[in-house]
Amino acid sequence: MALRSVSIIGIGTTRFGVLEGQTIKSMAVAACNDAIEDAGIDRKQIQAFYLGNYISGMMVGQETIAPLIADALGLRKDIGATKVEGACSSAAIALRQGYLLIASGVYNVVLIAGVEKMTSALREKTTASLSASIDQETEGLSGLTFPGFWALIARAHMHEYGTTVEQLGMVSVKNHLNSMANPRARYRNAVSLGDVMNSKLICDPLKVFDCCPVADGAAAVVLCASDMAKEYNPKRVDIIGSAQTTGYSTLYAHKDITTLPSTVLAAKQAFDMAKVKPGDVDVVELHDCFSPAEVVDSEDLGFFEKGKGGRAVEEGITQVGGKLPINPSGGLLAKGHPTGATGVGQIYEVVKQLRGEHENQIRNAEIGLTHNAGGTGSVCTVHILRRV
């Protein structure tokens, strides 16, 4: 079928970090109100609300948060408010629901948000909650957690392609450097390669600076059919590619653990749909939950040949000012990772880039890409945006 063009006409967000006194509801309401104001619409025009969230039940004992937030926002009562969950892809999946329902003509205006409250939970609860997207009947039962998951992948990548621990560390150095200018980031200090290499060992070869921090935060966007978007915010950005795929739920099912097939598949779908190639992309926000993830993802998305992702970081290709800037926001590693909010948080950053309003502005950025690998890569989302 022919899909209509869909635009992002409003964006809003909280800072990502330790937001004391802020709740799921207060953060999501703040981000949504920002996005609605930015869009210049009346909230009664919103025809559906999709919310990404991963673990609000396990972390803070609150579920059914989509209607809770919709009620607090004063949205219309005759519309649906729906939470979607797909681990770290949750918010991007919410975006995709809104995209599909506008593109197919069901709705004209949809509000999308993502939210997570993480820093008020006990540390033990945090680990158990984050591990909830590992299959608890198999690898979860045997004690695998995500630092272990990505450490195994890092080791395999180092063995297979000669990627070095220093190259992994450089991902963290770059992303911390980027976050210094980003007022929305949890960490805003530079770290040196020495800092990374000498930081606490978490799961060999990953040190603490190779691991993203948890955070509280929310982000929101207003989607609108492009042919109506002109009436509202003139700074609209179009969604030209949207993909969601499914991967293996366990590491042991992967034939090759240096790649996540769901990312390869989602990238192909999104690029085909957008009718652009990896070389056309000006700015990328991808899922660097751990430093090796940025290396693996940058290859799986088609930006670098398999095995060359580590060298690309070392050569400065992925820094702001490089040929392909990756995570100029600071990424998950430095901006922070409020799991259920991250997908829309990335969209916020890329829209700022495409509007020419970003603190780490990529000159003349026209096309941007966002990527999330949820869980063990069991779910993946890729979106491609274009400046109008």
Place this chain on the structure above:
Amino acid sequence: MALRSVSIIGIGTTRFGVLEGQTIKSMAVAACNDAIEDAGIDRKQIQAFYLGNYISGMMVGQETIAPLIADALGLRKDIGATKVEGACSSAAIALRQGYLLIASGVYNVVLIAGVEKMTSALREKTTASLSASIDQETEGLSGLTFPGFWALIARAHMHEYGTTVEQLGMVSVKNHLNSMANPRARYRNAVSLGDVMNSKLICDPLKVFDCCPVADGAAAVVLCASDMAKEYNPKRVDIIGSAQTTGYSTLYAHKDITTLPSTVLAAKQAFDMAKVKPGDVDVVELHDCFSPAEVVDSEDLGFFEKGKGGRAVEEGITQVGGKLPINPSGGLLAKGHPTGATGVGQIYEVVKQLRGEHENQIRNAEIGLTHNAGGTGSVCTVHILRRV
């Protein structure tokens, strides 16, 4: 926009009850395989998977279960597998996503399921988990749980309309009588009005038999564009009405606590869309999580005048063989309530009715309705089905 007609071409389910040794994954896989087989399709034809689930994270520590189940089912990897959560409406919301995406032409074949694993959790965990759809910043904090929520509503209804505790008890008597013939039900024994009235007091005026039991279980359906459905299962049932609305997240926000506005709104939407009236409906499966809920819902859905729901039960109107049979499956009160599965479980029961295959068959049933009120009525879903 003009929506295409959508049909249910396959149904599957587990029994609802204490399913020892069964997991989220094993139950959902069993129900989905049944539905796929019933539909007579190849699973590679499925273009999206939507799963309803409420509290798998809190109850069994497993999230991101939609891709987990999709992987175990051997679905295609280039499609999305998405969990949606809206308390006790979760599975019906999943159904609605599939409905909208087929109706609007995005997909032709979508698999929908709902699942919950409840009986293996500690009792304290169960109460905390079920209460997670109450606003934890307000009424949750003050100690309100769902038995209390419905007890308050029951008292108000009794005060306002003269509804009696005996009438509430008769809801339970009827639904237990219905479940005796239903091999999918948790409870299959008759209870007398005396049994109900003398059962343990939970929250005045509600006794234990006025409260639905938790359960493990899964249910699934295959949706297909009606114009393609003829090729598959000849016993297709069409979805002629689908609505999802938002309500108040707290009881104190309700002006009148004898009614849930989200149900009134959803019913109006679904009836308008289906172009039928309450009097046209032959069989109903509605959300009797507590006996007063059946009374209130039956009024809010438009089947009885406000305040007359209790009398309707007493007069036998809602029993099998009555003018409007409600919950011939046994309902949540006797079939059981695996929260995230219930919405699709109701669809299973109504499709069996419309196919003429039900154990408590309503003669010549042509039009059926399902209803879920999630949380505090903060989310509501209504679906209307018609035999082809």
